[in-house]
Structure formats: structure tokens, C-alpha cells
Amino acid sequence: MSVTFAQGFSASGVVAGISAVEGKKDMAVVVNDGPLDVAAGVFTANRFCAAPVQWSRKAVADGHIKAVVLNSGCANACTGEAGYRQSADTAAKLAGLLNVADADIAVCSTGMIGDLLPLDNVLSGVELAHNALSSSSEAGELAAEAILTTDTKKKTVALEGAGYRIGGMVKGSGMIAPQLATMLCVITTDAKVSAEQARKALSAGVETSFNRIDVDGCMSTNDTVLLLASGASGVEPDEDEFDAMVAKACASLSRQIIGDGEGASHDIRVTVTGATSEDAALACARAVAASNLLKCAVCGNDPNWGRVVSSLGTVPADVAPYDPNNVTVDVNGVRVCDGGKPGRPRSEVDMTPREVHFDIDLGEGDNQATVWTDDLTHEYVHINADYES
Amino acid sequence: MSVTFAQGFSASGVVAGISAVEGKKDMAVVVNDGPLDVAAGVFTANRFCAAPVQWSRKAVADGHIKAVVLNSGCANACTGEAGYRQSADTAAKLAGLLNVADADIAVCSTGMIGDLLPLDNVLSGVELAHNALSSSSEAGELAAEAILTTDTKKKTVALEGAGYRIGGMVKGSGMIAPQLATMLCVITTDAKVSAEQARKALSAGVETSFNRIDVDGCMSTNDTVLLLASGASGVEPDEDEFDAMVAKACASLSRQIIGDGEGASHDIRVTVTGATSEDAALACARAVAASNLLKCAVCGNDPNWGRVVSSLGTVPADVAPYDPNNVTVDVNGVRVCDGGKPGRPRSEVDMTPREVHFDIDLGEGDNQATVWTDDLTHEYVHINADYES
Numbered sequence: 066m067s068v069t070f071a072q073g074f075s076a077s078g079v080v081a082g083i084s085a086v087e088g089k090k091d092m093a094v095v096v097n098d099g100p101l102d103v104a105a106g107v108f109t110a111n112r113f114c115a116a117p118v119q120w121s122r123k124a125v126a127d128g129h130i131k132a133v134v135l136n137s138g139c140a141n142a143c144t145g146e147a148g149y150r151q152s153a154d155t156a157a158k159l160a161g162l163l164n165v166a167d168a169d170i171a172v173c174s175t176g177m178i179g180d181l182l183p184l185d186n187v188l189s190g191v192e193l194a195h196n197a198l199s200s201s202s203e204a205g206e207l208a209a210e211a212i213l214t215t216d217t218k219k220k221t222v223a224l225e226g227a228g229y230r231i232g233g234m235v236k237g238s239g240m241i242a243p244q245l246a247t248m249l250c251v252i253t254t255d256a257k258v259s260a261e262q263a264r265k266a267l268s269a270g271v272e273t274s275f276n277r278i279d280v281d282g283c284m285s286t287n288d289t290v291l292l293l294a295s296g297a298s299g300v301e302p303d304e305d306e307f308d309a310m311v312a313k314a315c316a317s318l319s320r321q322i323i324g325d326g327e328g329a330s331h332d333i334r335v336t337v338t339g340a341t342s343e344d345a346a347l348a349c350a351r352a353v354a355a356s357n358l359l360k361c362a363v364c365g366n367d368p369n370w371g372r373v374v375s376s377l378g379t380v381p382a383d384v385a386p387y388d389p390n391n392v393t394v395d396v397n398g399v400r401v402c403d404g405g406k407p408g409r410p411r412s413e414v415d416m417t418p419r420e421v422h423f424d425i426d427l428g429e430g431d432n433q434a435t436v437w438t439d440d441l442t443h444e445y446v447h448i449n450a451d452y453e454s
Numbered sequence: 455m456s457v458t459f460a461q462g463f464s465a466s467g468v469v470a471g472i473s474a475v476e477g478k479k480d481m482a483v484v485v486n487d488g489p490l491d492v493a494a495g496v497f498t499a500n501r502f503c504a505a506p507v508q509w510s511r512k513a514v515a516d517g518h519i520k521a522v523v524l525n526s527g528c529a530n531a532c533t534g535e536a537g538y539r540q541s542a543d544t545a546a547k548l549a550g551l552l553n554v555a556d557a558d559i560a561v562c563s564t565g566m567i568g569d570l571l572p573l574d575n576v577l578s579g580v581e582l583a584h585n586a587l588s589s590s591s592e593a594g595e596l597a598a599e600a601i602l603t604t605d606t607k608k609k610t611v612a613l614e615g616a617g618y619r620i621g622g623m624v625k626g627s628g629m630i631a632p633q634l635a636t637m638l639c640v641i642t643t644d645a646k647v648s649a650e651q652a653r654k655a656l657s658a659g660v661e662t663s664f665n666r667i668d669v670d671g672c673m674s675t676n677d678t679v680l681l682l683a684s685g686a687s688g689v690e691p692d693e694d695e696f697d698a699m700v701a702k703a704c705a706s707l708s709r710q711i712i713g714d715g716e717g718a719s720h721d722i723r724v725t726v727t728g729a730t731s732e733d734a735a736l737a738c739a740r741a742v743a744a745s746n747l748l749k750c751a752v753c754g755n756d757p758n759w760g761r762v763v764s765s766l767g768t769v770p771a772d773v774a775p776y777d778p779n780n781v782t783v784d785v786n787g788v789r790v791c792d793g794g795k796p797g798r799p800r801s802e803v804d805m806t807p808r809e810v811h812f813d814i815d816l817g818e819g820d821n822q823a824t825v826w827t828d829d830l831t832h833e834y835v836h837i838n839a840d841y842e843s
Contacts, residue, residue: 112771178764179796374567389501405534450754
């Protein structure tokens with residue numbers, strides 16, 4: 066269903082000849098057909114942010130965007146002034162075809178860092194993609210396919226709000242870490258919302274979803290999440306309900322990224338409860354989710370709680386106060402660590418399901434946080450030792 | 455040569471029956487035969503620090519230790535009061551044989567977290583090890599062998615100071631990260647130094663060596679570095695020269711840990727220059743050295759500077775001020791990134807040597823720092839997915 070599930074949007078996905086993989090769809094366009102052209106964006110915090118991020122951050126600053134061009138196969142990152150001009154030229158090309166201002170077009174790129182785009186192919190691709198625009202659900206699916214790189218499956222969402230719809234697509238599989246996973250994401254809605262409402266809903270939604278997944282601890286140069294609102298449903302949603310729906314869309318898409326983590330054989334949920342604050346719980350959950358040793362243990366179906374507590378023990382006491390002697394760790398529902406000491410035998414834990422749950426209680430307070438990650442497998446190393454584009 | 459290279463020390467390495475590997479040497483004893491019994495220690499910062507760390511931290515607090523018992527095969531970590539009593543009993547056993555106070559014995563354990571020691575085997579092993587004590591270089595080698603776990607080779611050092619000697623041994627291969635790698639280390643010297651001199655030299659030496667290596671970002675519960683001084687040479691060393699020699703011993707041993715990193719096929723040196731402070735340089739070097747994506751790229755012989763700058767870009771500007779447009783990255787001497795943009799072709803870089811050098815210049819100041827790490831390989835995943843003891 067993807068981005069065209071919401072009314073007032075058309076999309077396309079085409080082969081532009083950017084990817085090194087012959088015949089791979091590598092360009093998507095999403096157009097907001099109105100009546101509104103409200104937009105909000107959240108971008109990577111990386112200081113080496115890519116040219117398209119620099120461009121799009123400015124474009125979305127006024128809360129309005131007419132369309133987005135996205136390409137896979139080349140990140141156009143660390144490409145200096147020349148790269149920035151390429152993003153500008155890409156935007157200008159689509160702006161001309163849609164008869165809007167260049168600054169109404171956002172641009173997203175993903176792929177290898179340090180290479181310029183093959184600009185001729187990009188510009189002819191924009192024309193192709195413009196000609197292919199359609200509001201059909203199939204067009205939305207093609208767009209979701211065109212943004213993939215090492216992803217093995219399309220990741221989309223389609224939700225019904227109270228009288229309005231939310232659609233979305235995302236790509237992301239490796240170089241995934243807070244803040245923001247390495248990902249490009251476009252969420253669309255036909256709700257009638259203001260730019261401020263869109264900004265608020267997106268920021269809050271991203272905070273508890275994309276900012277709480279971690280495939281490999283590596284932050285990208287190109288992360289972008291855009292929310293586009295067409296108002297085509299004519300419905301002005303209740304603000305809290307709209308926030309919740311956007312958060313739900315973000316949660317679904319970010320969970321799908323974990324489900325497609327590079328080489329992953331398990332999806333790992335780390336939930337920390339009993340913390341003195343949400344920040345304390347989050348710091349502990351992030352530390353555990355970032356442990357290569359734990360991620361390898363899960364790959365080997367080993368409920369190795371020693372690697373949980375040794376990670377937990379690296380969080381400074383002023384960040385997360387707790388007494389090691391009060392900590393419990395449940396793995397898939399079995400309390401293998403009780404009061405900082407061995408609990409039930411590890412042999413009682415069934416590690417065969419795709420989802421593995423680590424539930425850690427600090428025994429100090431009432432706050433909690435959850436972070437999702439993947440296991441670390443031979444396949445992850447293979448993909449990232451040999452990835453070239 | 456190991457710990458018996460310095461005069462005034464005897465050592466042994468025996469099979470005590472602690473390790474799950476039949477016939478593996480798993481217990482070492484190092485005795486300071488005097489005339490001095492000066493000692494200093496540095497321990498893990500992990501809040502879940504193991505029972506032997508809790509014991510030894512107290513034992514060494516007064517600057518004096520007569521002997522150390524070390525075992526592999528079981529970490530005695532997260533074992534509560536019972537585990538602490540086991541460390542105390544182990545110390546008491548050796549203290550009785552040597553006719554010294556229990557508090558003059560340090561205890562170190564490494565292996566699986568969450569299991570108690572097989573105490574009968576430990577106590578009979580201490581007796582065996584005591585009977586086998588010798589000041590021969592062979593005895594030092596046996597001790598260095600007995601502390602290994604997933605290590606594939608012994609790691610020792612032997613240095614000649616001005617009239618005195620320094621010897622040492624270390625174990626460590628995985629769960630290696632600052633602060634302190636997962637490691638047990640005993641350094642011996644026959645120099646005549648005070649407890650304060652020993653403490654100062656060891657702290658400074660550890661800071662620029664063991665605290666600057668990172669195999670997998672995982673901090674252990676059991677890290678211990680001990681420096682024992684017998685004074686047997688009768689030489690009171692120049693303080694600066696002694697500091698330098700201890701630092702050199704620490705550097706050699708920590709470099710050997712990287713050379714034996716779990717599954718590693720490359721040793722990676724990350725040096726950051728041109729920083730406004732040493733802390734800024736260190737934060738940048740640590741961020742780059744911790745990147746799983748970069749470590750995989752090196753495994754695949756790919757001089758992927760995009761993964762260098764994307765890691766660099768995660769360091770906050772207030773921690774390390776720099777302008778991305780002034781950053782250069784040399785890989786094995788080839789400037790592949792120049793001013794934040796592509797420089798020389800990546801094909802010019804020879805990635806076949808075991809050592810790979812990333813030299814990053816921030817272009818802001820005169821300070822620098824170096825961190826060593828390993829590449830991330832299939833073999834690392836294999837070792838850590840299937841490790842049980």
C-alpha cells in the first residue's frame with residue numbers, strides 16, 4: 066500500500082541507472098497532490114551529513130514540500146560543493162516538471178558514501194519517474210521497492226485513522242543506530258493538519274521508534290524521515306489521536322527495519338524496567354542492545370545473561386542508579402539472573418523463536434524503555450565485508 | 455620470559471581442573487620473593503565487578519601484595535556472597551602455604567560469567583601450583599599459558615631498564631574495550647620502588663595502552679592489571695625512566711592483545727591528529743575504532759573511508775570541534791579523503807598487510823591520540839556465538 070494509501074498522493078519507482086546492479090529500480094518520486102502541501106522532516110545528527118540532507122533540511126524548514134525524489138545506489142555524501150549542486154539540480158529538474166519552486170522539492174539519497182551521482186542518469190530518471198506517477202497502490206509499492214539497497218524486502222505501512230489515512234515506506238537494513246537509523250522514510254497522510262502539528266507528531270513519533278533501534282551502532286550520513294500531509298480527506302484529526310497514529314506508523318516501519326537487519330537471524334527486544342527515569346532506562350537498554358558479544362550469543366541461541374549484566378555495568382551510576390544485587394534478567398520469560406546472581410537454569414530458555422526478549426528490572430523506580438536490535442551473524446560480516454554499492 | 459624475567463619472582467602454571475577443556479592449564483601463581491612486596495593495581499570500572507576484583511581491590515589498597523593466584527575457566531562473576539567467599543578461601547589457601555596474611559594475596563579469575571568456581575579443584579590446584587613454584591623462565595611461560603581462555607597465543611614481555619628488569623604476562627582476546635580491556639595482567643619488576651611510585655607508573659601506563667584498545671566494545675567484569683615490585687635488583691630507578699618502562703611494558707602487552715583479537719585478520723591503528731585537545735582526538739579515535747561497519751570493511755580489505763567519516767560525524771561538536779570540510783583520511787598512507795571529499799582512488803590502497811593504519815587529521819589543533827582495534831570477521835562471530843567456557 067505504501068505512500069499512496071493516503072489520498073492526495075501519487076508515486077512511482079523506476080530504473081534510472083544509478084545502482085551498480087543492472088536493472089534495479091533505483092529512483093522513486095512521491096508527489097503531494099494537495100490540496101495542502103504540509104511537510105515535516107527529521108534528519109541525521111551526523112556532522113558529515115550528505116548533500117541531499119543539507120538540501121532537504123532547508124527545503125522543509127518552512128513546513129511545506131510538494132514532492133520528494135529518492136534514489137538508491139549512491140548516497141551523494143562527502144561530495145562537497147559538487148554534490149550539493151547535484152542535489153539542487155535534481156530538485157530543480159522535478160520542480161520544472163511539476164511547475165513549482167525548487168525549494169518545494171526534497172531530495173534523498175542512499176548508497177555508497179564518497180561518490181558523486183551519475184547526474185545525467187538522475188535527471189533522465191526524474192523525467193521517467195514523473196511520467197510514471199500514479200496514485201495506484203501498485204505505484205506506491207514500486208516506490209517502496211526503488212529505495213532499497215541491502216534490504217531484502219519492502220517495508221511499508223497503511224493505517225486508518227478516524228476519517229483519514231496514513232501510508233508510508235522506509236528503507237534501512239545496516240548502518241542503523243540512534244540517533245536515527247540509516248534510513249530514508251516517507252510517511253504520507255490525507256489528514257488536514259498544520260505544519261506545526263505535523264512537526265510535533267513526527268518528532269515525537271521518531272523519538273520512540275527510529276531513535277530506539279540499533280542494528281550495528283553505526284549512524285549514517287543520509288538519514289531522513291519526512292511526513293507529508295495532503296489534507297485530501299478533509300478531516301481535521303484530534304491532535305492526540307493523530308500523534309498516536311503517526312507514532313504507530315513510525316513504530317511499524319522501524320520494527321520492519323529490525324526484521325530486515327543485515328544478516329539477522331533474531332530480532333532482539335531489550336526492555337529495561339524499574340529505572341529511576343526514562344533516560345536511565347534508555348541508557349541501560351542502549352548499552353545492552355549495543356553489545357556485540359550479546360548479539361553473537363543470540364546468534365548462537367545462547368541466553369548469555371552474563372553479557373547482559375556486563376553491558377549494564379558499563380552505564381555510569383550517575384546516569385542510571387541501581388544496585389547490581391537487585392537486578393533481574395528474564396530471557397524469553399525465564400528469570401536466568403536473580404538479584405545479580407544466577408537464577409533459573411539457562412537450559413530452560415527457548416531461543417529458537419525469531420524474536421528474543423530480554424527483560425531487565427533494575428529494582429529502583431517506575432520508569433522503563435525499550436530498544437530493538439538484531440543478532441550479529443556470519444551473514445552480517447559477509448554483507449559488510451563485501452558491500453561495494 | 456614472562457613474570458620471572460625480573461629477579462625476586464617465582465611462578466607456576468598447572469592443571470587444576472577448573473576449565474571445561476580437559477587437561478588445559480588453568481591456574482597460575484606468581485609470588486614476590488622480595489625483599490620488597492610493593493604492589494599497585496588497576497581494575498575494571500564495570501559495576502558488576504566480579505568477586506576476585508572486589509577481593510583484590512581491597513588487598514592491594516595498602517600498596518603491598520605477596521602473591522597472586524589466577525585462574526582461567528571461570529570468572530566467578532555475578533556469584534554474590536558465595537562467590538566472594540570463594541575468592542577469600544582461595545586467597546586464604548595460598549596465604550597459609552606462604553605463611554602470610556590472607557590480605558597479602560590477590561586473586562584473579564577469567565572465563566564464563568555467572569558460575570561459581572569448583573572450589574575443591576581450586577584449593578587442590580593452589581597446592582599443586584605452590585609445589586611447582588620456580589623462578590625459571592620456563593615457570594613464567596607456564597603461568598602465562600595457564601591464564602589463557604579464547605586467546606590463541608601467550609602474551610609476555612621482558613624489558614631491561616637501567617639496572618633493573620620488567621617482566622609481564624597478560625591474557626585477553628575478546629570482551630575487550632576501554633575502560634580496560636577484558637584482561638588479566640601481571641607485571642613484575644625488580645626495581646626498588648615505593649608503593650606510590652608503582653601506583654603512579656601503572657596508572658599512567660594503563661591509560662595510554664590498555665585503555666586505548668578495543669576489540670569488540672565490550673567491557674568485562676574481571677579486568678585486573680597488577681604491578682609487583684620485588685626490589686631484588688637493589689636499583690632505585692629514575693622516576694621518569696621507570697614510568698616510561700612500565701608504559702612500554704603495558705603498550706607491548708596491550709598491542710599483543712590486539713594481535714590476538716578474537717578471529718581478527720587485521721590489526722587496526724586509528725590515529726587522530728590535528729585535534730584541539732587530546733580528549734577530542736581520543737573521542738574521535740574511539741568512535742572510528744568502534745565502528746562495526748568499518749571493522750567489517752577492513753575484514754574485506756576495503757579501505758572504506760565513508761565509514762570512517764560517518765563514525766567521526768557522530769562525535770558531538772562540543773567534544774571535538776572540527777570542520778568536516780577540512781578533514782583528511784589516509785589509509786595505509788594513501789589520502790583517500792581530502793577536505794571531506796574523495797581524494798586518491800581507493801584502488802591505490804594496499805590492504806593486504808596485517809596492520810592497517812587509519813590516519814585522520816582534523817585540521818584544528820596540535821593534539822593527537824591513537825586507539826588500536828581489530829577487524830570484525832566471520833571467525834569472531836563463530837567464536838562468540840558458540841563460546842560456552
